Amino acid sequence: MSKKNYAGIPDKYARIDEAKVVLIPVPYDGTSTWQKGADKGPDAFLDASENMELYDIETRSEVYKKGIYLAPPVTENSSPEKMVEAVYKTTKNYIKQEKFVTLFGGEHSVSIGSIRAFNESFEDLTVVQLDAHADLRPEYEGSKCNHACAMHEASKTTNLLQVGIRSMDISENDHMDENQVYFAHDLYDDWQDDAIGQMTPNVFITIDLDAFDPSIMPSTGTPEPGGLFWYETLEFLKMMFKKKNVVGFDIVELCPNDKEKSSDFLAAKLYYKMLSYKFKYQNYNEDDEDE
Numbered sequence: 001m002s003k004k005n006y007a008g009i010p011d012k013y014a015r016i017d018e019a020k021v022v023l024i025p026v027p028y029d030g031t032s033t034w035q036k037g038a039d040k041g042p043d044a045f046l047d048a049s050e051n052m053e054l055y056d057i058e059t060r061s062e063v064y065k066k067g068i069y070l071a072p073p074v075t076e077n078s079s080p081e082k083m084v085e086a087v088y089k090t091t092k093n094y095i096k097q098e099k100f101v102t103l104f105g106g107e108h109s110v111s112i113g114s115i116r117a118f119n120e121s122f123e124d125l126t127v128v129q130l131d132a133h134a135d136l137r138p139e140y141e142g143s144k145c146n147h148a149c150a151m152h153e154a155s156k157t158t159n160l161l162q163v164g165i166r167s168m169d170i171s172e173n174d175h176m177d178e179n180q181v182y183f184a185h186d187l188y189d190d191w192q193d194d195a196i197g198q199m200t201p202n203v204f205i206t207i208d209l210d211a212f213d214p215s216i217m218p219s220t221g222t223p224e225p226g227g228l229f230w231y232e233t234l235e236f237l238k239m240m241f242k243k244k245n246v247v248g249f250d251i252v253e254l255c256p257n258d259k260e261k262s263s264d265f266l267a268a269k270l271y272y273k274m275l276s277y278k279f280k281y282q283n284y285n286e287d288d289e290d291e
Contacts, residue, residue, distance in 0.1 A: 004050075007046075008049075013065055013066075014070065016069045019066075020099065021068040021100045023103070024074060024094070024104070025042035025070070025103075026104070027043070027073055028074070028110055030083065038107040041104065041252075041253070041256060042104050045104050045254055047264065048265045054272075063280075066279050068275070069099070081143065085113065086113070087110050087114055091118070102271070102275075105251070108135060108147045109146060110250065111151075112149070114204075118248055119158050119204075125159065126160075126199040127158045127161070128195075128206070130164050130205070133148075133167050133224070136152050136172040137175075138152050151206075161181075163182045163228075166225075166226050195236070196244070201244060202244070202247050203245065204248055205249040208220075209251065211233075213229055214227065216266060217266055218260055220253050220255050220263070221255045237277060245282065246278060
């Protein structure tokens with residue numbers, strides 16, 4: 001990946017010393033089992049971001065002016081375990097610098113490392129997973145760091161809420177708390193309020209893009225029918241940013257297709273929208289100096 005500023009923003013907003021936000025690309029696709037290509041996701045996302053308007057109409061803001069530092073990508077790919085460790089260390093380093101840390105994958109196994117870092121850094125963490133798949137296997141194809149295991153560790157070490165689930169193996173029932181799962185087929189009028197009520201104050205959000213319906217997000221590794229749509233998802237995200245301390249997030253599983261660019265653009269808009277919500281609704285002191 002060539003070094004450039006996120007979304008082509010001016011250098012003064014892209015420097016690590018000034019930026020409030022860090023974006024870590026993780027172009028990893030070592031364990032996916034059907035369509036390959038998630039390692040191309042970060043570049044496709046960044047390319048779409050460069051072609052995106054940077055004024056957010058809903059929040060009436062230009063959040064890039066808070067500063068967004070595009071970190072060097074995590075390129076460790078010798079094994080899933082070493083990739084997870086590299087993601088963990090990189091994420092932890094930027095959290096320690098008091099940045100708002102975000103990641104863009106890559107396949108969902110990258111989240112094992114990011115969640116581990118956030119869980120060590122913030123007390124009583126809730127992980128909110130938007131995903132078509134449960135990802136709760138303890139091990140798959142000889143590794144505990146497979147994409148099919150992405151949420152297993154979080155299910156044991158954090159307060160895990162799962163939203164949009166509509167595909168799983170029967171064995172995952174043994175590791176699932178169905179009281180904290182919002183299955184896609186069973187979403188009801190007040191599910192978002194109920195989900196918010198189950199969260200602790202500190203929240204990390206992990207979004208597998210296959211959570212979205214394939215009619216709006218076809219370019220993902222395993223597009224499952226019956227997914228979430230754009231505005232209902234934004235409404236839920238906005239509620240979390242308004243009512244909880246969202247400490248960071250990652251977005252994974254963009255599997256770009258040269259003939260289908262709308263998915264890349266959805267991912268770009270989603271990332272920017274989440275930053276817009278973060279700085280609109282959560283308490284930042286404009287006079288604070290970043291370390």
